[in-house]
Amino acid sequence: MAPTTETLTPERILAATEEVLRRHGAAKATVVDVARALGVSHGSVYRHFRTKAELRGAVTKRWLDRTTGVLSAVADGDEPPAAKLRHWLSALFDAKRHKAGDDPELFATYTVLTTENSEVVDAHIxxxxxxxxxxxxxxxxxxxxxAPDTTATVRAIFEATAHFHDPVHAQEWTRPDATAAFDAVVDLVMRGIETR
Known part of the structure; x- marks a missing residue:
């Protein structure tokens, strides 16, 4: 283990953890692997993350926050509400589809991690x-x-479009008709909430 000259920060640890997860997968990645990748002792990693579970929860949150950040920019934008809702749903589908397609090994690893970290996933949702x-x-x-009942309407929109953002359906997102199916569902949702 070569000594490191950079300050060890939680962000560096999380970046290294993601690389270790990419190489080894969730089942085989260890804190010792992360420490080795950083050139530090595993005790140094534990100073920032008390347990392996805490580290895995933090790296899962970091991964999910990338999507949340993209969507936050859309939600805070200046588009009219109908255009913004379409844009937000499309951005959610695109973000999830890219995560699954651009790095399938890491996506599979994070699918495992999200089941371990239900409180992180619940906060994300x-x-x-x-x-x-x-x-x-x-x-x-x-x-x-x-929307007479905003909470129920929001939940209904989220559930109606779940096929396009729930990782359970990831294998279907690359089908040739996936975008057309998504557009049809969004059109239906929009018709359901438009003022008559």
Missing amino acids: AELLGQLTGILQEGVARGEFE
């Missing part, structure tokens, strides 16, 4: 539902959408 709620409320306030 809550944040996505919060963004969706803001878009829906803006549309209602502007008279574009009807």
Whole structure:
């Protein structure tokens, strides 16, 4: 193990952990592997993350936050609510599809990690539902959408489009008709909430 000259930070540890996960997978990656990749002792890693589970939860959150950040930019944008909702749903599908297609080994690893870290996934989903709620409320306030029960409507939109963002369906996202199927579902959702 060569000594490192860079300061060991949680971000460096998480970046190294992601690389170790990519190489070894969730089942075989260890804290010792992460420490070795950083050129430090495993005790140094444990100073920042008390347990392997805590480290795996943090790297899972970091991975999910990439999607949340992209979607936050859309939710906070200046588009009219109907365009913003379409854009947000499309950005969610695109982000998930790219994660699955661009790095399938890492996607498979994170699929395992998300099942281990349900509280991290629950927080991620809550944040996505919060963004969706803001878009829906803006549309209602502007008279574009009807949603007598905002919470139920947001949950219904999220569930109606789950086929295009739940990793369980990842193998179907590359089908030639996936985009057309997505557009059809979004059109149906939009018709369901448009002000009549």
